[in-house]
Every structure is written in structure tokens, then in C-alpha cells.
Amino acid sequence: MDRLDFLRTNIANNELPTYVYGYPSKRAYRAFSQPLRITDVVEQADRSKQINIYIHIPFCRYRCTYCTLFLTTRHGGETGESYVARLVEHIARYGEYFGDREVVSIYFGGGTPTLLTQHQFGALFAALDAAFPKRSPRCETTVESTPDSFDNNLLDCLKALGVDRMSMGIQSMEPGELAHSGRPYSLQTAKSAINALIARFSHVNLDLIYGLRGQTRDSLISSLGRVLDYEPQTLSLYPVVVRPMTSITISKAHNPELFLSEAETYEVYDQNVALMASKGYRQESFTRFTRIAGDHAYRQEVSDFKGTPLLGLGAGARSYFGQYHCSTDYAVASSAASPIINAFSARPFDPDAIASHGIWLTQEDLRCRYVLLGLTLSALSRSNYAAEFGRALAADFGEELEALESLQLVNLAEGDAYQLTRTGFKYSSIIARMFYSARMAALEQQYQAA
Numbered sequence: 106m107d108r109l110d111f112l113r114t115n116i117a118n119n120e121l122p123t124y125v126y127g128y129p130s131k132r133a134y135r136a137f138s139q140p141l142r143i144t145d146v147v148e149q150a151d152r153s154k155q156i157n158i159y160i161h162i163p164f165c166r167y168r169c170t171y172c173t174l175f176l177t178t179r180h181g182g183e184t185g186e187s188y189v190a191r192l193v194e195h196i197a198r199y200g201e202y203f204g205d206r207e208v209v210s211i212y213f214g215g216g217t218p219t220l221l222t223q224h225q226f227g228a229l230f231a232a233l234d235a236a237f238p239k240r241s242p243r244c245e246t247t248v249e250s251t252p253d254s255f256d257n258n259l260l261d262c263l264k265a266l267g268v269d270r271m272s273m274g275i276q277s278m279e280p281g282e283l284a285h286s287g288r289p290y291s292l293q294t295a296k297s298a299i300n301a302l303i304a305r306f307s308h309v310n311l312d313l314i315y316g317l318r319g320q321t322r323d324s325l326i327s328s329l330g331r332v333l334d335y336e337p338q339t340l341s342l343y344p345v346v347v348r349p350m351t352s353i354t355i356s357k358a359h360n361p362e363l364f365l366s367e368a369e370t371y372e373v374y375d376q377n378v379a380l381m382a383s384k385g386y387r388q389e390s391f392t393r394f395t396r397i398a399g400d401h402a403y404r405q406e407v408s409d410f411k412g413t414p415l416l417g418l419g420a421g422a423r424s425y426f427g428q429y430h431c432s433t434d435y436a437v438a439s440s441a442a443s444p445i446i447n448a449f450s451a452r453p454f455d456p457d458a459i460a461s462h463g464i465w466l467t468q469e470d471l472r473c474r475y476v477l478l479g480l481t482l483s484a485l486s487r488s489n490y491a492a493e494f495g496r497a498l499a500a501d502f503g504e505e506l507e508a509l510e511s512l513q514l515v516n517l518a519e520g521d522a523y524q525l526t527r528t529g530f531k532y533s534s535i536i537a538r539m540f541y542s543a544r545m546a547a548l549e550q551q552y553q554a555a
Contacts, residue, residue, distance in 0.1 A: 156207070158416050165220070210408060272311075434461060480540075
């Protein structure tokens with residue numbers, strides 16, 4: 106099937122692939138024949154004098170029905186202490202190799218990072234300050250959270266430590282939908298949490314999910330309207346993804362009538378986009394809408410897409426160093442994830458074995474990544490591509506770009522930069538699949554989750 110037929114067929118069939126937020130995904134990772142050494146990645150990262158830092162906190166109180174993140178709900182005080190102590194060691198040791206670089210962003214992801222204590226956050230930030238003293242004047246520091254995972258004292262602590270962006274998963278403002286999602290807190294807890302974040306932080310991102318069990322268009326509009334009343338700087342709207350090894354998969358198999366079809370999901374997407382535009386939000390990706398003018402709402406993503414190395418710290422955290430993409434092993438089931446997390450905490454930093462799993466990107470993979478992620482941000486420059494790879498963009502992806510133009514999924518701004526149109530954003534998950542290399546598509550298809 107040629108590229109134009111691929112797009113036409115998938116759009117006509119209302120195909121809705123999993124949202125693509127990175128390339129390659131962990132499903133393409135495999136165990137290295139020999140553990141990766143720090144000297145290997147330092148050499149790959151030498152092109153940049155900057156660095157992004159991602160710190161993974163893989164602890165949650167519960168697993169939501171749709172969740173396939175790398176996390177454990179089996180943790181106590183001692184587990185958290187030993188994990189944080191190992192993170193502090195890793196920060197210090199990586200600082201020996203990368204501490205002279207300017208830090209563009211710091212991101213605490215999860216799991217639920219706000220399950221950590223004030224003391225634990227203090228220890229991590231002290232380690233970061235000592236090991237990575239150079240910060241960009243616009244360094245973005247983000248912490249993810251859930252409504253029932255913090256109190257005001259912790260938020261005050263995070264603000265004092267330099268956190269300027271908070272991201273919180275709300276998912277729904279309807280009690281029944283929260284309950285079906287496996288979230289055991291009240292609507293009042295969610296409201297209080299939003300107010301607490303808005304009162305303290307200059308940038309708050311809130312997540313909502315559409316397509317949940319029992320959700321209707323009216324209930325979604327109600328949730329979205331209630332969240333918009335708080336006027337957060339950024340809103341991220343995700344279609345629910347039904348993946349293997351999640352309880353929502355079983356629920357949909359038994360009661361498909363309680364879930365939106367893919368065609369209905371696209372209709373809800375259109376409804377969301379129209380409402381967000383009417384409220385003054387600018388669409389930045391398939392999922393993200395922001396009121397921030399003249400800047401992106403998620404700087405770590407932008408910097409990573411442009412090629413700045415990403416240092417991932419913690420079990421399950423991914424690192425991107427040029428052609429090396431790597432991490433620990435990955436698992437979804439808690440019975441498999443917990444041993445990986447415990448092994449990370451028990452094992453001292455070893456410069457000759459910093460990662461057990463990952464992938465080496467070929468030049469073709471690097472070109473596909475550059476184009477795919479550039480289009481995701483609606484900013485794929487022909488001149489920048491030529492400067493990066495010494496090749497013409499049209500020579501490598503001419504058929505794909507012609508197909509996008511013919512269906513009015515992209516515009517060519519000022520003769521150089523391809524930008525997604527409103528329709529292009531809508532079908533960006535389909536568009537992204539068109540730029541997968543054959544190797545990467547095969548690796549993802551072969552992946553078996555544990």
C-alpha cells in the first residue's frame with residue numbers, strides 16, 4: 106500500500122492507534138548482549154552542551170484500570186528510602202560525567218512522585234544541585250501528581266525547591282467515572298487539589314481522559330467545563346487506550362456498549378478541540394492545549410525532540426543519548442515490576458553496566474525520529490533537516506510529505522517548515538505510524554509484555 110492509500114484507508118476506517126509521544130517506544134527495546142557502559146553514551150552525547158534530566162518514581166497507591174505504566178503498588182517506607190538513596194547515588198555519579206552541562210529541564214515522573222516525603226525530595230534536589238550546578242535561565246522543573254497524593258506542606262516544599270510546573274492526572278470530574286477507573290477518592294479531593302496547585306505554581310497542567318467506561322459526551326463536556334473553570338495554563342486530553350494486561354480490557358470485552366467506538370471517539374475529539382479553541386487555548390499536539398503564548402507547554406519534550414540528551418534516572422527511566430536509547434528492563438504486571446525496582450535499589454552504580462535494555466538507532470531510525478517528532482510538534486523544517494543529516498528532506502520522505510499535502514494534513518509555512526493542520530492534528534497518531542521504519546514496526550509487533 107502506498108502512503109496516500111495508507112492515510113486514506115486508515116482515516117476512512119476511523120483507525121485510532123495508540124498516541125505516539127516518543128520514538129522508539131519501549132516495546133522496541135531488547136536486552137543488550139553486553140551491558141551498556143557510561144563511556145559509550147558519553148561519546149554519543151558529546152554533540153550537545155546541554156542535558157535534560159528525568160527521574161522516575163515508580164510508586165502508586167493503586168493501579169488505574171487503563172494503566173500500563175511501569176510501577177508498583179507494593180511498597181512501604183523502607184522501599185521508598187532505599188530507592189531514593191540509590192537515586193541520590195546515581196545523580197552524584199552521573200554528575201561526574203555530565204555535570205558540566207547546562208540543565209534544560211528536570212522532570213519527576215511516575216508512578217506518583219508526590220508520594221515521596223519532603224525529606225526525600227530535599228535529598229534529591231540537594232543531589233541535583235551538587236551534581237548539576239549549571240541550569241538554563243529558563244530551566245523547567247516539573248513534578249507529576251494525583252489529587253490524593255499530597256498536602257499543602259509538600260506543595261510548599263516543592264515550590265521552595267524550585268518546582269515551577271506541576272502536572273496532575275484528573276481524568277474525570279464525574280464520581281462514577283472515577284470509581285470505574287479505580288480511583289478511590291472523592292470529587293471534593295480533586296477540587297481541593299486543583300485549587301492548591303493553581304494557588305502556588307505558575308504553570309499547572311491537568312490531564313483528562315475521554316472514552317472511559319460509562320462516559321457520555323454530556324458527562325465529558327461537564328468534566329471538561331468544570332476543569333476549565335479553574336483556568337489552568339495547560340490541559341492534556343487523552344483518549345483512553347485499551348491495552349493488554351489492564352482491567353479495562355476485560356471490562357470492554359464484557360460490556361462493549363459502555364465504551365465509545367473509534368468513530369465516536371473522533372467525534373468527541375472534534376468536540377473537545379472546538380471547546381478548547383473557544384476558551385482561548387492553542388492546540389500544541391494531538392493531546393495538549395495551552396494558554397501559554399510564544400512558548401511550548403512542555404519544554405523537556407521540545408528539547409528532547411531537538412536532540413538534547415535525556416538522562417533517565419531510576420528503574421524504568423529511559424535515557425536518550427544520540428543513537429543509544431536505553432533503560433532497565435520493563436514490565437507492566439506488578440509481580441514482574443517489583444523485582445526490577447528492588448534490583449535497582451539493591452545494586453550500586455556501575456559505570457560499566459548502566460543499562461541492561463535498549464536499542465541502537467540506525468541513521469534511518471534517527472531520520473524517522475526527527476521527522477516523526479518534528480511533525481508531532483508541528484514544526485518540521487526542511488533547512489534544519491538538511492543541516493542535521495546532510496540530506497534533503499524530500500529525498501528521504503518525499504512520498505510521505507506529498508501524501509500529507511494532498512490530503513491537506515500539513516501546510517508548508519514560508520516555504521520551509523511543515524506544520525500540521527487542524528485535521529493533521531486529529532489524525533496525527535495515524536500519520537506517526539507512516540514514519541516508522543520497518544525495523545521499528547517489526548520490533549514493536551514482536552514485543553510481549555510481562
